[in-house]
Amino acid sequence: MEDTKLKCKLCGRFFDDEEMSEEHYPARSVGNEDIVALNIVKMLDSFQSEEIRERIKTKLSDGESIERISGDIFDNELAESLYPHGRTARTLCRKCNTFLGKYDEAYLKFFSLDGEAKAIKGFSKKTKLHIVKSIFGKFISIPEATDEEFDFLEFLKNEMATEYHGKWKIYFVKRDFSSDLMGMKDIGTGKIEFDEGIVYELSDDKFIYNLMNFEKHACFEMTNLFDILKKDYILVKGVGSDGGYHSQILLTRLFSEMI
Structure with missing residues (x-):
């Protein structure tokens, strides 16, 4: 029976196809339209x-x-x-997609204010946590992570949870001309493997996020997503001259499409 059903990646239950949602990753409101x-x-x-x-x-x-x-x-x-209608996936049941939508409302506030530290520091802790959970939640749906068993699902499912002590970390930067080839914003997804572990990527019109199961390489300057909860939160802009993980993932994807 379960062979003909789809598994929701958040609650873990099995559903018929029509009971699954058509979720956007990233959200439609942050550039995922065409x-x-x-x-x-x-x-x-x-x-x-x-x-x-x-x-x-x-x-x-x-x-x-x-x-x-x-x-x-x-x-x-x-x-x-x-x-043409945005990038979508069918990885969540309707109930779970609606639940995660509450986190996306908080993220839209972050997005609309460009993630600027002065504005974000004025957010409540609850709103900041919802922003964090919104980004973690989007990585559930990217195709490169189809077989990944993430350990942050309970953190997402519990709206009252304030801490996550698992192995996955998210670092991000605000886009600028250094992150976008000729100013062209690529909001694709990707994956790259290192000896230390795996790096996944997800981005929207303003930010580039990397989910990884190891500490980021010291040569790449990025903001830890949980830093938005701190008083000394600083937003890193651009990927610098080395291009960060973004350039490696982008080039890998572009050249794979040429083969």
């Missing part, structure tokens, strides 16, 4: 195009920002529609 893919072949060609370079120079001389120019090139020439 997901496009970067055409890597066209992108490489554009780097060598004299016509593209001249067009960029002309627009820069006319006062346009490099962010706007690159965004126009991405939207009109390099992007291909991948998920």
